[in-house]
Amino acid sequence: MPLNPSFGTRESYTRTAIAFHWLIALLIVCGFALGWVMTDIPGFTPAKLRYFSWHKWIGVTVFALAIVRILWRATHAAPPLPRRMPAWQRGGAHLVHLLLYALMIAIPASGYLYSSAANVPVVYLGLIPLPRLIEPDPHLKDLLKNLHIALNYTLLVLVALHVAAALKHQWLDRDGLLSRMLPFLK
Amino acid sequence: MKVSFYRYMLAGFAAASLTAAGAALAQVDVAKSSVTATSKQMNVPVEGKFGKFSAEVSFDPARPAAGSAQINIDVASYDLGDESYNEQVRGKEWFDAKTYPGATFVSSAIAPAGGGKFNVTGKLSIKGKSQTVVVPVTVAQQGALQTFDGALPIKRSQFDIGTGEWKDTSVVADEVLIKFHLVVAHK
Numbered sequence: 001m002p003l004n005p006s007f008g009t010r011e012s013y014t015r016t017a018i019a020f021h022w023l024i025a026l027l028i029v030c031g032f033a034l035g036w037v038m039t040d041i042p043g044f045t046p047a048k049l050r051y052f053s054w055h056k057w058i059g060v061t062v063f064a065l066a067i068v069r070i071l072w073r074a075t076h077a078a079p080p081l082p083r084r085m086p087a088w089q090r091g092g093a094h095l096v097h098l099l100l101y102a103l104m105i106a107i108p109a110s111g112y113l114y115s116s117a118a119n120v121p122v123v124y125l126g127l128i129p130l131p132r133l134i135e136p137d138p139h140l141k142d143l144l145k146n147l148h149i150a151l152n153y154t155l156l157v158l159v160a161l162h163v164a165a166a167l168k169h170q171w172l173d174r175d176g177l178l179s180r181m182l183p184f185l186k
Numbered sequence: 187m188k189v190s191f192y193r194y195m196l197a198g199f200a201a202a203s204l205t206a207a208g209a210a211l212a213q214v215d216v217a218k219s220s221v222t223a224t225s226k227q228m229n230v231p232v233e234g235k236f237g238k239f240s241a242e243v244s245f246d247p248a249r250p251a252a253g254s255a256q257i258n259i260d261v262a263s264y265d266l267g268d269e270s271y272n273e274q275v276r277g278k279e280w281f282d283a284k285t286y287p288g289a290t291f292v293s294s295a296i297a298p299a300g301g302g303k304f305n306v307t308g309k310l311s312i313k314g315k316s317q318t319v320v321v322p323v324t325v326a327q328q329g330a331l332q333t334f335d336g337a338l339p340i341k342r343s344q345f346d347i348g349t350g351e352w353k354d355t356s357v358v359a360d361e362v363l364i365k366f367h368l369v370v371a372h373k
Contacts, residue, residue, distance in 0.1 A: 043274040046357040053228040119233060119267050126229040138267065 011079035012180045020069040021181055024062055024104065028159075031058035032152065056115060056122050059108035060130070066104035073101075082175045093165065096158055103155045110151055114144035211254070212332075214241035218369040221259060225342070226359040234275075238263035243334065243370050245296070247325060250304055255293040255334075257366070261312070262287060279349045286313045291321075302326060306336075312345040334368040 013021070038051035081090055112133070115122055119136035123129045134140065169177035170185075179185035216239065224233040238260035245253035262276050262283035276283040293308035299322065306321045323336040341360045342348050348358060 043270055046351055046354060049227050049357050053230065121230060123228070123230045136267070141267075 012183055012186075013079060014076065016072060017076070017078070018181060018183070020065065020072065024065050024069065027058050027062050027065070028104075028155075031055055031062065032156070034058065035152065053123075053126065056111065057125055059111050060122065060124050062104060063108035063112075066101065066108075070101055070105075079180055082169075082173070082177060084175070089165075096162055096165070099158055100155075100162065103151060103158065107148065107151045107155060110144055110148040114141060114148050117141035117144050211242045211244045212370045212372060214243060214257075215369045215371050216240065219367055221257070221364070221366045223264070224363045224365065226361070228357060229359075232266065234264050234266040236260065236263050237265050241368055243332075243368060245325065245332065245334075245370075247302075247327065250296045250298050253293075253296045255291070255296075255306060255308070257291045257368075259289040260287060261289050279352055280347055282313055289313075291319075294318075310338075310340070313347060315345045317344055330372045332370040332372065334370070335366070337363055337365045339363050 012018075034051050034055040038048050038055060041048040041051075081093065085093075112122060112130075116132050116134045117137050117140040121129060121132050166178050166181075169175055176186070219239075219241070221236045221239050222233050223236070224231050226232070236259050239258060241255070241257040243253075243255045245255070261281040264272060264275055264281065266272055266275065275281060278285075281289075289310075289312040291308050291310050293306050295307040297305045297307075299305050302325055304323050304325060306323050308319065308321070310317050310319045317340070319338060319340070321336050321338045323334050326333045326335075339361050340363075342358075342362045343353070343355070343360050347362070352358060
């Protein structure tokens with residue numbers, strides 16, 4: 001195995017991986033913020049109904065992008081982690097990444113099923129009616145609602161960890177890890 | 187003793203006259219029937235069910251013109267599957283159920299349209315506004331059971347359903363589809 005004289009950390013993610021990462025990140029932030037705001041509006045208002053639709057369109061988009069991204073990631077290795085990273089941090093990073101991928105699938109899926117159970121089908125972009133996967137069911141609706149919320153709070157914690165770790169690498173370890181995902185930092 | 191005898195007489199007479207009326211105008215079996223209204227929110231069909239309604243139908247396929255139908259719907263019973271939404275829909279901007287508790291349809295003419303279908307003309311009143319509408323109804327008979335199925339698109343703006351900021355039809359479309367399935371059991 002040839003040694004990499006540049007410690008491996010200077011090796012960037014590919015442009016495809018970077019595009020996937022930031023596009024999905026942006027959509028997740030928008031979807032999360034909309035979800036937060038819209039569920040705080042009492043009763044229903046025109047704005048609330050709009051936000052609900054936008055929130056669902058974003059969720060469907062994240063779901064589709066996440067599937068393509070996971071397939072892409074499964075066939076393309078990520079650049080290696082800095083060599084001096086202790087094993088527990090490597091393990092932690094891999095675990096958080098794995099869970100983030102899982103939530104990119106599970107959160108839109110739970111929201112979609114919640115919408116189906118609530119007897120509100122999803123019409124993507126207001127144009128494409130998507131199939132109803134489960135029949136309306138008030139009991140299941142409550143269950144899926146709570147699941148959707150719980151998964152989102154889990155995501156919030158994981159994203160906070162993910163961002164904190166990236167900033168730690170940038171400012172404390174100064175190992176250039178962040179520049180793999182933000183090439184202009186180089 | 188005498189008083190109670192007259193009471194029985196009276197009760198018997200009342201029961202007899204009710205039965206006579208019932209033969210002409212059959213009560214709809216509400217438990218087996220349904221009336222729904224589907225609105226489109228951002229192009230998403232959202233169906234709500236009216237939990238309380240009553241209907242009387244008198245219909246002989248051989249003599250459709252002699253038939254009649256009357257439906258009374260308790261608009262406060264509209265159920266979207268979420269109590270906070272239901273409560274809002276009962277409010278002034280939508281059904282204003284306190285002032286206008288009932289929506290009614292009263293037929294005025296029934297004409298055959300072929301293939302078990304009939305066009306029922308009548309007056310639809312919601313929220314104090316009335317419109318003459320023609321409802322295409324499919325009639326089926328299975329033994330003593332008679333079923334009436336139909337769908338009627340209406341414009342909610344014509345009945346002042348959704349006032350204020352809801353007049354904007356870009357979020358909740360103007361067209362609302364009323365669907366009904368009425369079951370009448372003839373004895």
